[in-house]
Amino acid sequence: MEVQLKQIDKRYGQKVIFHNFSNTFASGHITGLVGDNGVGKSTLLRMIAGLDLAYDGHIYYDGQLLHKSLYQQMTMVFQTPYLLKRSVYDNIAYPLQLRHRPAAEIKIKTEQMLERLGITHLSRQYAHRLSGGESQKVALARALIFEPDLVLLDEPMSGIDAASVLFMEDMIRDYVRQHHKTVIMITHNARQVEELCDAVIHLHTAE
Amino acid sequence: MDYIIAGFWKAVELIFSGDGELWGIVGLSLRVSGSAIIIASLLIIPVFTFIGLHSFRGERVLSRVLNALMSMPSVVVGLLVSVCLSRRGPFAELQLLYTPTAMIIAQVVLVSPLIACLTYELVKHRGRDIQKLGQTLGASKLQSVWMVIGELKSELFIYTVNGFSRAISEVGAVMMVGGNIKGSTRVITTTISMLNSMGDYAMAFALGMILIVISLIINSVLYTYKEKRADV
Numbered sequence: 001m002e003v004q005l006k007q008i009d010k011r012y013g014q015k016v017i018f019h020n021f022s023n024t025f026a027s028g029h030i031t032g033l034v035g036d037n038g039v040g041k042s043t044l045l046r047m048i049a050g051l052d053l054a055y056d057g058h059i060y061y062d063g064q065l066l067h068k069s070l071y072q073q074m075t076m077v078f079q080t081p082y083l084l085k086r087s088v089y090d091n092i093a094y095p096l097q098l099r100h101r102p103a104a105e106i107k108i109k110t111e112q113m114l115e116r117l118g119i120t121h122l123s124r125q126y127a128h129r130l131s132g133g134e135s136q137k138v139a140l141a142r143a144l145i146f147e148p149d150l151v152l153l154d155e156p157m158s159g160i161d162a163a164s165v166l167f168m169e170d171m172i173r174d175y176v177r178q179h180h181k182t183v184i185m186i187t188h189n190a191r192q193v194e195e196l197c198d199a200v201i202h203l204h205t206a207e
Numbered sequence: 208m209d210y211i212i213a214g215f216w217k218a219v220e221l222i223f224s225g226d227g228e229l230w231g232i233v234g235l236s237l238r239v240s241g242s243a244i245i246i247a248s249l250l251i252i253p254v255f256t257f258i259g260l261h262s263f264r265g266e267r268v269l270s271r272v273l274n275a276l277m278s279m280p281s282v283v284v285g286l287l288v289s290v291c292l293s294r295r296g297p298f299a300e301l302q303l304l305y306t307p308t309a310m311i312i313a314q315v316v317l318v319s320p321l322i323a324c325l326t327y328e329l330v331k332h333r334g335r336d337i338q339k340l341g342q343t344l345g346a347s348k349l350q351s352v353w354m355v356i357g358e359l360k361s362e363l364f365i366y367t368v369n370g371f372s373r374a375i376s377e378v379g380a381v382m383m384v385g386g387n388i389k390g391s392t393r394v395i396t397t398t399i400s401m402l403n404s405m406g407d408y409a410m411a412f413a414l415g416m417i418l419i420v421i422s423l424i425i426n427s428v429l430y431t432y433k434e435k436r437a438d439v
Binding site: 049050071072073074075082084085094095098099142143146148152 | 336337339340342343344345346347350354357358
């Protein structure tokens with residue numbers, strides 16, 4: 001999914017976050033969003049995700065403006081993951097259950113995902129008992145399991161162990177290459193920008 | 208002092224002898240308050256979860272109104288329901304006054320603001336983030352409401368049990384709309400009140416003890432539930 005931002009104006013009270021901001025996030029690419037704290041990286045992701053609609057300008061998704069069914073085709077992983085008060089299995093299966101997919105498909109896909117994460121033995125455990133790295137992996141798995149066209153990642157790899165970071169990077173890379181989907185991720189990690197991202201957008205203060 | 212002690216022992220005897228009248232009153236109390244809390248929860252929780260998930264002008268006013276209604280005296284509820292169901296009231300044709308149904312209606316009206324206020328404040332503060340997660344996973348509006356209720360079910364359960372506690376221990380509203388009719392609308396609190404004025408302490412003590420035991424059971428359930436949640 002290609003995402004085009006056209007002449008975006010966004011402000012919080014008197015503070016201008018974006019003024020006449022335009023950009024394009026290419027389809028099938030991993031684009032890194034970098035910039036100092038407070039320049040509006042998270043705000044931009046929330047606007048693209050349709051969680052913040054208080055702005056002027058237009059965002060096009062494959063040439064269409066935001067509409068109800070587009071919410072089914074995109075997802076966002078937050079810096080601090082919110083895992084449902086359910087088992088690890090149920091957390092990962094949840095987006096498929098929301099879409100009323102057949103039970104057999106849900107079972108197969110969820111078990112494959114658990115195996116991929118290497119946490120099959122934790123599948124029945126309450127998700128909020130997991131470590132930080134494991135929680136983020138589950139949040140990412142939950143976001144990818146329904147194969148959304150657009151994945152928005154708000155620093156999901158900050159503050160977790162190096163092995164988990166590498167694992168998640170592999171997952172994201174494989175997902176984009178295999179399914180030709182679009183990923184936009186906020187990162188402060190120069191190595192990640194270099195090795196993982198196909199394109200980088202530097203955000204600066206609008207004022 | 209002797210009559211108090213004698214009354215106490217007579218009460219113990221009544222409880223363990225399986226006195227039909229006493230246990231009939233207890234059963235009716237549990238049925239009326241149980242029904243009221245189930246009806247109020249099923250009506251109020253989904254509606255106020257939905258309202259709590261939306262920003263609108265007048266949110267503060269709604270919070271204040273709900274807070275004010277939460278402490279509405281039970282006699283006022285009794286008066287309102289009684290007027291509505293009386294022979295000259297708008298629902299006179301239903302002929303519900305002085306029936307257990309009228310008592311259930313009064314208790315629904317009594318506990319609804321409590322459940323509504325607590326649900327609304329909880330959802331406003333914690334539900335909106337859960338809703339946003341639902342949105343990012345592709346949940347519809349209705350699915351988001353159920354998702355929020357599911358995630359906050361522990362807190363909502365505690366509010367419901369608190370509501371039951373308020374319902375079963377109130378006397379004013381059920382007295383006014385039920386009329387404390389023997390074998391028909393006589394519940395624990397109205398009976399205690401009546402027996403106290405008659406000076407018949409044995410039955411009053413017995414019912415008082417049962418009410419305290421019910422209260423202890425409710426608190427014990429809540430305490431165990433909270434402990435269990437802390438362990439999870």
